[in-house]
Amino acid sequence: MIALYTILVVMIIGAVIAIEARDLLSAVIAVGTVGLGLSLAALVAKAPDVAITQLVVEIISVVILIRATIRIGLPRSTHGSTPLLGVVALVFGIAVLVVGARVFSEIPPLGAPHMRVSETYVAEGLEDTGAVNVVSAILLDFRGYDTLGEATVLFAAVMGVLAVARPVGRRKTRTEPNHANK
Amino acid sequence: MIAYMLCLVLFCLGVYGALAKRNVIKIVLGLAIAECAVNLMFVLIAYRVHGSAPILPRVAEGGAPVMVDPLPHALVLTAIVIGLATTALMVALAMRIYQQYGTYDISEIRELKG
Structure with a gap:
């Protein structure tokens, strides 16, 4: 299961890069990392149908997104989030994680559905x-x-x-x- | 449990990107990330230790074979294809917005409204 956790961490890093990157093309490519990570995770979790479909769909969606970003000659991403917004997001994120921990302790554990x-x-x-x-x-x-x-x-x-x-x-x-x- | 929490972190990142960013393409990317996280959650819920992939063996042995849960896989397949369709629709709308206003910044678009 170490492979699964590694893939999950890579996906989270890719998501952070996708959201915080200034360059839109880099962000789109980082989202491609997240989707291909999902494909690999499905392969590790014994879901070959999901892995194949996700691979094809992710490639198509990255092509569509690149079509939207490259058309305008690499526009700069506008990153204007106020500091108050960051604090609010942090508070809500921690609240969601706490509630999620309670919920996930109720559902059957990983590997025993x-x-x-x-x-x-x-x-x-x-x-x-x-x-x-x-x-x-x-x-x-x-x-x-x-x-x-x-x-x-x-x-x-x-x-x-x-x-x-x-x-x-x-x-x-x-x-x-x-x-x-x- | 830890894997589920990592899924939730990924989902929260996607929602943050969709809510806090002002670039239309960034919002689309955030929604795509959140969708990926939900699909991953379903695949992980279906996982079973020492279970085989949901394909029946050639020779039927006695009793049901031990395999991972095939039902979430079917649901996730549907969700993935619908996710592609919605992403394409969002990108088409974003490109139309760019044609109309010449920018991807939603705060500028809001100011341009008459």
């Missing part, structure tokens, strides 16, 4: 669905409506991106009546 729901999936997944990979059996069969909802959200987000990012201008619709008049 309660598997009341997934016991059924593991035991009957092969007969019910025919899928050897239990994760894909859950994703595509037992919880297929969940995946349908995911596809809906994905479609809505892509529609939003297309609506926001398309070039402005109604020139085409305005010129068409002129052509019709001629």
